[in-house]
Amino acid sequence: MTQARSIVLTEFGGPEVMRLASTDLAPPGPGDVQLRQTAIGFNYIDIYQRAGKYPLPTPTGLGHEAAGVVEAVGAGVTDLRVGDRVVYMNAGVGAYADRRNVPAAKVVRIPPGISDEEAAAVFFKAMTAQYLVKKTHAVQPGDIVLVHAAAGGVGQILCGWAKALGATVIGTAGSAAKCDVARAAGCAAAIDYTQEDWVEQVVAATGGKKARVVYDSVARHTFMGSLDCAAPFGLVVLFGAASGPAPAIDPELLNKKGCLFLTRPSVFPHNADPATFRANAADVFEAMRSGAVRAAIGARYRLEQVQDAHRAAQDRTVTGAIVIIP
Incomplete structure (x- = not known):
């Protein structure tokens, strides 16, 4: 089995409740891919879930989005290959990790010209903006x-x-x-x-x-x-x-x-269908290429510095996106 490092919560509270643990990672199951994650996105919902405002069953991981490289594919996965650079959101909490298995239907390839850090920094946020300006109200x-x-x-x-x-x-x-x-x-x-x-x-x-x-x-x-x-x-x-x-x-x-x-809309129902999700993601990547969406990275933290990342976000000392590097 592959070794993976991930952030684990056994209780809710301040940043100090987050612990870095090493576990065995099984091969990807049917329909899944195994990723070596290269950049993890931070979102304010991570703080709410860590603090227990949005309680999760414990023990639990944290994080909703990351970019990385496909290292293995499970049975039935035909549209992704080992070596593909991909990004995901809404694949279940647990993105704060250096390796992870996720459903192939929840990931999309990162096109050339967009770095892993740029994709992880904005993907969840940009997918939110996408439905707001294109679906909820088509801005004219x-x-x-x-x-x-x-x-x-x-x-x-x-x-x-x-x-x-x-x-x-x-x-x-x-x-x-x-x-x-x-x-x-x-x-x-x-x-x-x-x-x-x-x-x-x-x-x-x-x-x-x-x-x-x-x-x-x-x-x-x-x-x-x-x-x-x-x-x-x-x-x-x-x-x-x-x-x-x-x-x-x-x-x-x-x-x-x-x-x-x-x-009162939200991002997940707008991307529940895999085909719609990938079409919306393509719209985001095109907006990034055109400059309409910019990846303004305000700070980078190592996975072992995740407590510091949460403190900085809570204290609002960072302007721009926070990226966590495994």
Whole structure:
């Protein structure tokens, strides 16, 4: 058997509960491939799961995405070969590892010109942005788009992609420094949503026009303001809850605010079918090649430094994506 190193949790808590362990890795089963992982993506959901906010059965691994090289294929796998560079998401928690078996249907080849680190840094985040700008609302030239948490991992990708599609993008972020990051990511204007009059500032930034679509991953601190930033018949997309759950509202409020539409989508249902998943991934890779999506890597940590990676993310000391190197 092959030896594998992976992060294991036996309890929930702070970064210190993550332990690096060595285990025997069996050959890949039918429909699976065995990967030697070269770069692991970090997402904020990893912190929530480690802390027990989204409890997992223990013992458990952590992590949802990684890039690597196929080292072995299981029975029935015909579309992947040993030596292929691939990336995956949603193959079950456990991406924090140097080797791993995953379902072949959950991986896609990384095209030439995109590095393993670039793919791991943005794949999950870019797949989120892809359904938001192409499916939830097909962003069109001339659209006014509002993106909350525009300096975050998904936020920066979302801003750049929406701008490339011809939208005027207004971003919000939680500090003046993060607003600078948002502008660099493609925002025509960036507003600090910790200021009391941030809604008025958002509307003023477009000359009094409101947004055709509002992408809100902050929720509790921004949701009610999001309703005030949407144009009549506009769409408010609640796709995360970084500050806590959004307040409950009476549906009649959507009518009073301008006959608004409200949705709460997520990335996994948009990629549940393997063929759809690979088509969406191809869209992401094309956006990376064109420059619409950029892999802004803010920090790299070794697998044995994963506790430091989580602390840096919690303390918000890193701007851009965190990549963990096995």
